[in-house]
Amino acid sequence: MIETKITEVAALRPDSIHELLKSAGPCITLLLPPYRPGEQAKSMAVIIKADLQEAAKQLRLRKIPEPVIVDLLAPLGHLTEEEEFLAGAHCGRAIFRAPDVFRQFELIGPAKQALTVGGCFQIRPLLNELHLPPEFYLLKLSKNRIALSRCAHQRAVDVALPKTIPATAEEVLEFEQPDHDLKNRSAIGPSVGDMGGISFGTGSLRERQHTYLADFYKSVDRGLNDFLRITKAPLVLAGVVEDVAAYQNINTYPHLLDQAIVGSAGVWMPEEDLLARAYAILRADCIHRAATELAESRERVSPARFATGFERILKAAVEGRIHRLYLDENARMAGTLQDVKRGGRWNWGEEDLLNAAAVETILQRGLVFVLPSSKMPDGAPAAAVLRF
Secondary structure, three states: OOOOOOOOOEEOOHHHHHHHOOOOOOEEEEEEOOEOOOOOOOOHHHHHHHHHHHHHHHHHHOOOOHHHHHHHHHHHHHHOOOHHHHOOEOOEEEEEEEOOEEEEEEEOOOOOOEEEEEOOOOOHHHHHHHHOOOOEEEEEOOOOOOEEEEEEOOEEEEEOOOOOOOOOHHHHHHHOOOOOOOOEEOOOOOOOHHHOOOEEHHHOHHHHHHHHHHHHHHHHHHHHHHHHOOOOOOEEEEEOHHHHHHHHHHOOOOOEOOOOEEOOOOOOOOHHHHHHHHHHHHHHHHHHHHHHHHHHHHHHOOHHHEEOOHHHHHHHHHOOOEEEEEEEOOOOOEEOOOOOOEOOEOOOOOEEHHHHHHHHHHHOOOEEEEEOHHHOHHHOOEEEEEOO
């Protein structure tokens, strides 16, 4: 018997999805947007109650026996009575239910309400989350204070800076006071006001400030390289434009992301907002890298191993021949898949064939990415790099 009490809402990871996709149908997928009590949006409990009625209807249309329907939906009904569930959540949630499965996962990205009933779980809306790193670091930049946070599962924990990393610019200046006090003046031409000539060179206040800032951030960069080199975790910067630009100019850590969170370092935005913006940067980076790999593969791989025709791609997915699959996030392809037997049935009715291709690819240890339409070759709904 499946345990119905909420004991864990796990983070969504590739290995978890791979195991779920082995489940025999009927499979019910619920996607729930975040909800906080008091908001005008519908609560998760209200959404589930409505989805249960629709799920029962769809199961009956697929000739599922009534005792099986009751058993499948009972744990979902119990969710609406759990205090922890009724309290709301700041993130969305994916719930998967099958005869031997009842799992819940936090969603980092924005989730749209959706219910799917079929022979396999609906994972297409979640694919980009599978490529997000399990952890990353957020470096808040300021001349007056450096702060480092380790971020995982939509939570940030402050990290004590190693002694090799200075916390303020003053700490660097105390030990490495550069000789920038020389003030050069031109001997040509008359003086102007109190200037007594034309100032130039490294003696200007602005250049001294830039040099001190560069010295400070070079010290931070050296310390962070030593601290993060084992983890190889992505690093996201947050700070005012001047600080971010100065740090990016001297950075040597290979996993620093190009985009940064720009804002006041004096009064930081709430942690929830910081994390949301950081995850948006990580997601954009994953999409950019996937799109770059797709474009390079199209040029490098032989035509026999690169496919954009969907019938060929779906057949290759079922046969386990796809190494990397790329799906257009806006494409829609509905139909009946009759080449795969799930839960003792060959035909589960009309389904999302792009999702079916993703499921079969992941089951065979292939990788699946979702890209904007503008990044897909020749407007194709899908593209694939084949193993053979």
